[in-house]
Amino acid sequence: MTGQQFLQYIFSGITNGSIYALTALGFTLVYNATGIINFAQGELVMLGGLSAIGLYRAGLPLPLAFVGALIIVLIVAVMFEQLAIRPLMAKGVLAQVIATVGASLALRTAAMMIWGREALPLPPFSGDTPIRVLGASLTPQTLWVVGTTIVIVLALQFFYKRTLTGKAVRACAVNPLAARLMGVSYASVVLLSFAVSGVISAAGGAMVAPISFMSYSSGALLGLKGFAAATLGGLGNPLAAVFGGLTLGILEGLAVGLVSSGYKDAIAFVILLLVLFVRPQGLFGGRVVERE
Amino acid sequence: MRKSRKAVLTATSIAVLAVLLAVFLAACGATTTTSDAGSATETDQSLEPSGDPIVIGAVVSTTGPNAPLGEPERNTLELMEDKINAEGGVLGRPLKIVILDDQSNAKEAVTATQRLINQEKVVALIGASGSATTLAMKPIAAQAGIPQIAMAAGNTITDEPPLDWVWRVAPKDDLAVERACKYIAEDLGLKKIAVLYDENAFGSSGMAQIDEVKDVYGLEVVARESYKTDETDLTAQLTKLRGSNPEALVVWGTNPGPAVAAKNLKQLGWPLPYVGSHGIANFKFIELAGDAAEGVVFPSTKILFPQSITDEGQKQVIDTFISDYTERFGEAPNHFASHGWDAISLLVKAIEDAQDTKPDAIAAALNAISGFAGADGIFNYSPTNHDGLAVDDLIMVEIEDASWVLAQ
Incomplete structure (x- = not known):
């Protein structure tokens, strides 16, 4: 492998990895506030991409289409929380996680009916x-x-560390009961985290569409890789999710270069499992969500 | 209760990976399309078909990853059902085509095939859209002794037993690969090729076929890499291939993978001939790849270039088909649509030749078909050859100024 090839593998890894990282951020955000793993995260990214494409095709300039996509997915994410997550609040995290599985299928089917089944492009x-x-x-x-x-990531760090609302979200992550006793509205925190993760996913989807196109089924692979990235980095910590995404992407790129593309996913997932085996909290996770 | 999040994290992390994989693999939205045979009311001729309908079953993928193949196939079958009934039906009886969706899923294809045979009592089967679903149908059709017209390209469909009950209308991967190899060797005069292929059945059977025919055309495969259909960036694979200094790149897959590859190739600034598969013989590829599609060459049936057809019978068939299809669906038919045309036309011809709807009689009549001008080419079946087409039924098409030109 020449130096030039090596650099290209890294670049390919960064391209894929940054896409995984954006999806991973959404997982992290919802998990951080609620303990829910949102299976529909990939679908929110897909929805962001397809909304931007749809608005652009309807004649809106690219920046407006981008903003429009953020608003559409924000509304969807809020409705998702209100209709699927809120009613199950008393049933516990597992029921809510199952609800997100249902939501992912619903979103995918809806996207298929709105935008058709073929991949659509967006100009860079x-x-x-x-x-x-x-x-x-x-x-x-x-x-x-x-x-x-x-x-x-910078905005999230600022939000979590410097704003009262951010601190309330973190308080809920550490101890929801104590946070509630302190007057934090747990329900509002959950709604807020879904809303923000929706906006971030939409931004991700609209950013990614020019690179890899977007179709109703794109969310599945993005969700899988995004979740792997979030787990690799450490669920619950935005910065760790980004490092997890980039690490996963670069591992895949190097796996192609050093071994073969056929083994790429296998190598990446074996490493992920090994990391989880040694450090269940992920490579960089732990401190933020730690609670004993 | 969320008291032990750390334990939940460890346990769910792995479990969730498995579930996500399962969700990823599961197709969504189970829909069944059954076309109604009653829309032949516009008939003002005296050829009104009467009696019990002749029922033909079709299994196509109108949802899932193969939907772009299955939709035009279903459209054509619906179009032909109406047209045939308006022109007097088959043997004076109405034709009924029961179309089921297999969701691009082999298990669903099995269920649909069983339902068509056991409940709908079909006399013949059409399907499926993809190679995997077609292969899933094959043993069931063979066991029941029902003729099956396959619209997929995978080699094994007509290479591996059971072979007695399956005929094919699509050009076999053999043919498309052979046509592409012939083009690289004879028209471009090149020798060293690199192959990038999709890991699905389409891509990997294409790769196997390149290995099969490369020696015939004196080609050398200097490097090979693979990808998954929805992969976001293929520069790593292309960089690896580039290390072997090939003279031409063969990309064997269906959208969107080959479009990502074309864009990445342009990004890497690696100028070499890009020869694609017949899976990119659609406007979608140009729409997705944009500028990067320029110069890409792929094998196709002649429906893309009706003017390249030399056979008068085929020319007439294609002209009628294009105008009928365009009038009803507002877009020109692609070669998946023409597979649908050939599948139903060959069955109707076989039934009329046999003057019988018994599956054995239809099978015997199919084996006797020769020189039949279809939309895909000239069909010649025999008891030992269930692939109707030949290499000459394919052309090479080049993308130029966002449209298609003949590559020769």
């Missing part, structure tokens, strides 16, 4: 002239995805 935000670094190349869209991820 700033052209598709590749950026060349030492003989390897990267599309500008990848930088958009990476940039969006960084902005979201």
Whole structure:
């Protein structure tokens, strides 16, 4: 393997990894506040991508289509929480997790009926002239995805550490009962986390669509990889989710380069299982969600 | 109660992975499309069919990943059912085509086939859209002794037993691969190829076929890599292939993978001939790949280039088919649609030749068909050859200025 090839594998890993990271952020956010693993996370990303594509095709300029997608998915995520999660609040996390499985199927079917079954494209935000670094190349869209991820992580860090609402969310993660006793509205925190994770997923989907296209079935693979990334990094910590995504993407890229593309997923998932075996809280997780 | 989140995390992490995989694999939305045979009311001719309908069963994928194949097939079958009934039916009896959706899932294809044979009492079967679903139908049709017209391209459909009850209308992967290899060797004059293929049945059977015919055309496969249909970025695979310095790249898969590959190839700035499969013989590929689609070459049936057809009979068939289909569905038929046309036309021809609807009689009549001009090409069946088409029934098409031109 030459240095140039190595760099290209890393770039490919970053492209895929940043996509996984954006999906992983949504998982993290909901899990952090509620303990729910949202199986519909990949579908929210898909919905974001397809909404942006749909609005763009309807004639809206790209930035407006992007914002429109955020609003649509925000509404869907809030309705999802109100209709599927809220009524099951008393039944416990497991029932709510099952509800998210149902929601994922419902969203996928709805998307299929609205946008059809074939993949749809979205133009890249700033052209598709590749950026060349030492003989390897990267599309500008990848930088958009990476940039969006960084902005979201910084915003989340600020929100969690500096704002009262953010602190209330963290309080709920640490001890929901105590938080409620302190006057934090647990129901509002759950609603808020679904809403924010919806917006982040929509941003992710709209960012990713120019790279990999989007179809009603795209959410499944994105959800799977995003969840793997979130688990690898450590559920509950946004920064860890991003590192998890990038690690998973780069592992896959190198697996193609060093072994073969046929074994790529197997290698990535075996490493994930090994990591979980040694560190069940994930590579970077633990401190934030730790509670004994 | 959420007191032991750490324990829940450990346990669910692995369990959830498994469940997500299951959700990923499960198709959604079970729908059944049954076309009604009663829309032949516009008939103003005296050829009104009468008596019990002749029932033919079709299993196609109108949902799931193979929906882009199954939808035009279903459209065509519905179109042909109306058309045939309007023109007097088959043997003077109405034709009824019962169309079931297999959701691109082999297990559903099995259930649908059993239902068609046991409940609908069909005299012949059409299906399925994909190779895996077609192979799932095959043993059931063979056991029941019902002729099956396959619309999928996988080699094993007509290579592995049971073979007596299955005939094929789609060009076998053999043919498409052979056509592509012939083009690389004879038209481009190149020798060293790299192959990027989808890990599904379509891609991997294509890869196997390249290995089978490469020596005939003096080609050397210097590198091979694979991908999953929904994969987001293929630059890693392409970089690996590039390391072996091939002269041409063969990408064997269906949308959207080959479109991602074309974009990534352009991103890497790696100029080499891109030869795709017949799976990208649709406008979707151009829409997805955009500029990156320019110069891509793929094998196709002649329906993309009606003017390339030299046979008068086939020319007439295709012209009528294109105008009928376009009038009803507002878009030109692709070659999946033409598979549907050939499947039902060959069955109707066999039934009329046999003057009988018994499955054995239909089978014997199918084996006797020769020189039949269909939409895909000229069909010649025999008791030992259930692949009707030949390499010459395919053409190579190049993408130029976002449209198609003949590559020769």
